[in-house]
Amino acid sequence: TRFDIFTHEFALEAMKNQKPKLLFIGYGEADDYGHDEDYDQYITSINRNDRMIEELWNYVQSDPFYKDQTTIIVTTDHGRGNGRQWPEHYDEIPGSDEGFILMIGNGINPKKFKQKQTYLNQIASTIADLMKVKTWNYKDSGKSLLK
Template sequence: MLINLKDPDYFGHSSSWTNYIKGIKSTDENIGDLYDFIQGDDNYRGKTTIIITNDHGRHLPNVADGFTSHGDGCEGCRHIQFLALGPDFKEGVGFQTPYEQIDISATVAKLLNFKMESSKGKVMTELFK
């Protein structure tokens, strides 16, 4: 299942700092609620993988209009956050290998045991137990 929690990105592009912060807080709450539900359900606890990431990063502080015009190919926008939780993953992994967004789908394919033959992504092997 893919869930798009769009508020931080939407409000970031719309130039509303107040709503941007509210969007981050509500997204954090939504993720927390989902995590708590999974941990409280015998059918999902210990069997469910969660990957949390964003579609792009932010301009670096020295880029003009970086708040609203984020999401291009600049250095800051190419850096994203990534959190992976689940029974197949180690805890506390910090990447030594630089990865790209296309590597997320390759990693998901590995988890689901199918090949993405047309993908150029690399499996994030450091994550796995």
């Protein structure tokens, strides 16, 4: 995995210069540090990612192309274990099937999401709804979080 700051800067430059309607950013440092059992760097990396996401949001709100028209979705591809098993994630590790999702921006009504359980297989359908793109009926696709 390359350092997240490089991924972040590439993504920010793409937003500024190419004005994509959809941008996927895969930050990976925290996961690497987790597998290395380096808790200090794991927490530091998560904190850096928070600041990077804040920078993206501030940029979005300052650019007329994106302002009040953009949604940012932040999630993980898996959770982490609990206690001594925190560096791991696979079926037998309690807690590793739990993650989080943050959605902010245009089209998101926070009242609709209070204590609602969500699943990763709902992300693609949610993005399709936000972009007003017709989705496919793939058997493992979840229902959009906007419905």
